[in-house]
Amino acid sequence: MLSQLRADIQAVKDRDPACPSTWSALTNYPGLKAVRWHRRTYWLHGHGFVWLARAISQWVRHRTGIEIHPGATIEEGFFIDHGMGVVIGETTIIHRNVTLYQGVTLGGTGKERGKRHPTIEEQVVVGVGATVLGDITIGRGSKVGAGAVVIHDVPPNCTVVGVPGRVVVREGQRVEAIDLHHEDLPDPVVEMYRVLQRRMDKLETRLARDEASGDEQGTSVFADKVESDSQEGE
Ligand SMILES: CC(C)(COP(=O)(O)OP(=O)(O)OC[C@H]1O[C@@H](n2cnc3c(N)ncnc32)[C@H](O)[C@@H]1OP(=O)(O)O)[C@@H](O)C(=O)NCCC(=O)NCCS
Structure with missing residues (x-):
């Protein structure tokens, strides 16, 4: 004791x-x-x-x-x-x-x-x-x-x-850490939103460029491109 x-x-x-x-x-x-x-x-x-x-x-x-x-x-x-x-x-x-x-x-x-x-x-x-x-x-x-x-x-x-x-x-x-980063597994829904966002950004840039040129023809070119892009995406 x-x-x-x-x-x-x-x-x-x-x-x-x-x-x-x-x-x-x-x-x-x-x-x-x-x-x-x-x-x-x-x-x-x-x-x-x-x-x-x-x-x-x-x-x-x-x-x-x-x-x-x-x-x-x-x-x-x-x-x-x-x-x-x-x-x-x-x-x-x-x-x-x-x-x-x-x-x-x-x-x-x-x-x-x-x-x-x-x-x-x-x-x-x-x-x-x-x-x-x-x-x-x-x-x-x-x-x-x-x-x-x-x-x-x-x-x-x-x-x-x-x-x-x-x-x-x-x-x-x-000891070398085995870093599995489970928290970083891809999320398909988030990934889809990212693709859509990228596509919208691209289209908005084109639209802005065409509007700035004030060219009637440009607008129709833009419309054609949107149509061809959406066919590519399908
Ligand atoms: C863990 C501890 C004992 C250090 O042990 P050690 O064998 O000397 O290990 P190191 O300091 O070399 O650290 C090894 C790695 O663990 C990390 N680490 C150390 N303590 C950590 C902690 N508490 N939490 C998370 N990571 C820690 C270091 O950053 C280092 O990582 P790195 O290799 O990526 O740089 C010390 O940091 C600790 O937490 N002591 C407790 C002391 C305490 O409670 N004091 C209270 C006073 S009131």
Whole structure:
């Protein structure tokens, strides 16, 4: 218990250069407060005091802005920086020395029962506002970029960014992005409007040219051209 507390305090001091002392870590860090309370609610939850554990965790949420379900398994050296808006679901497993920033959700997809929250392996860093959903594993030493939404397993020592999350760095090497640009598939209706627009532009230019020349003959040439163009288009 004491060694766990020491490791949690050390995590704050190691990972936040702005933390000047143990006293400051204990008193000024909502992340550490939430984790310390979680150690107690976890015990209560495991010993059948489910309602009490939940009630305390809700009170802690009110105090710190961090909601950790009492059932979540969290090993030592866990650091939540800033904290506000962090949600950690019931069946989440967090291994040693993990760091989360504010606004991180470790949640379920809403479709599963049983183990339905992520497993976060050692030394993982999850950036501000990132969302990790479902019973997936974020491999040891990986980084989840700020704002990413991760719904598939991430291998160890990777960097995953974006929505949906994709691996951009693996074992220190850049991963070539496969850019399928699904959003750029051709839309046949839009394409048809473009063809019509181009055709109208062409005709208007011709009409303007013929009108400018003031030539009676020009108008009839224009009429002939329109007729021949429309036959081509059919
Ligand atoms: C992802 C992160 C950890 C950087 O990891 P990294 O392994 O050093 O990766 P790089 O910086 O080399 O970036 C790799 C690529 O991902 C992109 N990228 C980095 N972070 C990104 C993010 N959050 N969202 C989208 N793309 C991102 C980079 O632009 C780069 O793309 P490129 O190859 O086209 O230039 C970092 O950008 C991040 O998001 N950290 C979170 C920090 C945080 O939450 N701080 C809160 C303080 S209060």
